Amino acid sequence: MVEEKPNGGPLYRVDKFVVPEHGRDEFLGRVATTHALLRGQDGFVRDFILEQQSGPGEFNIVTFVEWSSQDAIGRVSAAVAKLHADIGFDRQEMFSRLGIKTDIANYTRLDI
Secondary structure (H helix, E strand, O other): OOEEOOOOOOEEEEEEEEOOHHHHHHHHHHHHHHHHHHOOOOOEEEEEEEEOOOOOOOOOEEEEEEEOOOOHHHHHHHHHHHHHHHOOOOHHHHHHHHOOEEEEEEEOOEEO
């Protein structure tokens, strides 16, 4: 039997990216700026920025952020949008220009 966590439990944001080599440095610079902001937000628990080293998967960069609860997401999304507006960063433009593909979702933990 799979036991689902209530909405008040931790929330995990997992963003997977296919980043062409020519866009790697620019992309990781933007990730570093965004994650510096995330680390200072209420509800932040931990994060990882991962780069694929082997295996057949198509995603070569994965970011992982653990939040104490789903309640943090609305505030954090607004803070990220403000940061990006303040620095004139258009994420979709960069993704299109560099040919970056994404798979972005929030997850909860299953106890199985």
